Amino acid sequence: MAAGHSAEAYQPNPEQLALLPDVSGNVINGLGEAATRRPTPIYWHRPDRLAHGALQQWMIKRFLAEPDLANVHERFGGRGSDKPNAIAEPPVTANPDEWASRAKSFALDHEADLVGIAAVDPVWVFEGYDVAAPWIIVLGVAMDHDRLATAPANPAGLEVQAQYNRGTRAARALAEWIRSKGYHADAHGGPWAGPLTLIPAALACGFGELGKHGSIINRRYGSSFRLAAVTTDMPLVADKIDRFGAADFCANCQVCVNACPPGAISHEQVTVRGTKKWYVDFDKCIPYFNDTLGCAICIAVCPWSRPGVAPRMAERMTRRRENLRDKPLD
Ligand code: SF4
Numbered sequence: 105m106a107a108g109h110s111a112e113a114y115q116p117n118p119e120q121l122a123l124l125p126d127v128s129g130n131v132i133n134g135l136g137e138a139a140t141r142r143p144t145p146i147y148w149h150r151p152d153r154l155a156h157g158a159l160q161q162w163m164i165k166r167f168l169a170e171p172d173l174a175n176v177h178e179r180f181g182g183r184g185s186d187k188p189n190a191i192a193e194p195p196v197t198a199n200p201d202e203w204a205s206r207a208k209s210f211a212l213d214h215e216a217d218l219v220g221i222a223a224v225d226p227v228w229v230f231e232g233y234d235v236a237a238p239w240i241i242v243l244g245v246a247m248d249h250d251r252l253a254t255a256p257a258n259p260a261g262l263e264v265q266a267q268y269n270r271g272t273r274a275a276r277a278l279a280e281w282i283r284s285k286g287y288h289a290d291a292h293g294g295p296w297a298g299p300l301t302l303i304p305a306a307l308a309c310g311f312g313e314l315g316k317h318g319s320i321i322n323r324r325y326g327s328s329f330r331l332a333a334v335t336t337d338m339p340l341v342a343d344k345i346d347r348f349g350a351a352d353f354c355a356n357c358q359v360c361v362n363a364c365p366p367g368a369i370s371h372e373q374v375t376v377r378g379t380k381k382w383y384v385d386f387d388k389c390i391p392y393f394n395d396t397l398g399c400a401i402c403i404a405v406c407p408w409s410r411p412g413v414a415p416r417m418a419e420r421m422t423r424r425r426e427n428l429r430d431k432p433l434d
């Protein structure tokens with residue numbers, strides 16, 4: 105594993121270069137496509153469904169062979185039970201506002217640090233998957249920044265896994281609670297992808313704004329958190345998106361661009377499946393991500409991720425936005 109950040113010319117391990125498929129990951133992701141469409145599974149799915157499946161398995165095999173990283177799913181408190189209880193009958197009735205409030209309280213009392221609700225948008229569902237549930241409850245779990253700051257070394261990878269375990273436990277506990285009230289609920293926890301892509305759902309839930317590094321910037325934790333989710337038919341109420349100026353800040357910041365060893369982060373927004381946004385070049389990122397068993401440099405160096413910084417920056421950027429709005433036109 106690489107020992108630290110390095111902007112020196114990066115050369116991928118030739119073993120993984122030999123496993124690269126003929127198709128570009130950026131083409132699979134829909135880079136440059138003007139029309140909106142569902143995402144195609146590209147990583148963290150069953151390898152037999154992926155063009156990059158052999159590459160993914162190469163990385164996972166190396167990850168599991170690292171003594172520091174072995175048995176990560178069982179460590180850090182594990183991931184909770186993956187054997188759901190039956191749905192209680194008959195369903196308990198309450199109004200959607202009350203269920204939303206109770207579900208959020210339950211999540212925050214059971215290991216989640218962030219929680220938000222959105223109506224499932226079919227365009228978030230990966231091709232080849234179905235989601236019948238009308239609602240998604242997205243959970244966020246904060247990472248320890250001191251450990252994250254060691255990225256791309258093993259302590260950061262362990263912290264990522266510890267928080268994926270915690271997020272999965274929180275999602276499974278919430279899903280179990282929802283089933284006990286008589287509703288369907290499925291828990292989704294990383295690093296494996298579920299049937300739908302979580303970042304757009306989390307943005308819709310009010311978790312924050314998309315940063316130049318392709319991750320969410322949250323007004324409390326910056327980019328130092330991980331996602332998990334529950335899809336359900338419990339009647340709920342959607343939250344609102346939260347824009348506080350993080351994207352404006354990104355427009356004038358290049359910290360992650362300069363820190364990314366393979367140069368995968370772009371200064372310019374591009375169109376991906378019909379949406380103009382910042383996008384990380386998959387073909388440049390993934391070899392470095394694989395060689396370092398998880399990288400995470402870009403979210404570690406993001407100034408919003410430093411403990412206690414995001415709330416102050418969010419307040420400052422919100423004031424700036426308000427001042428710009430109030431400024432009379434010349
Ligand atoms: S490091 Fe700077 S440019 Fe990159 S996501 Fe964070 S704020 Fe945005």
Ligand code: SF4
Pocket residue numbers: 317363364365366367368369384388389390392393398399400401402403
């Ligand atoms: S995770 Fe990818 S985009 Fe982020 S710093 Fe590492 S290589 Fe660059």
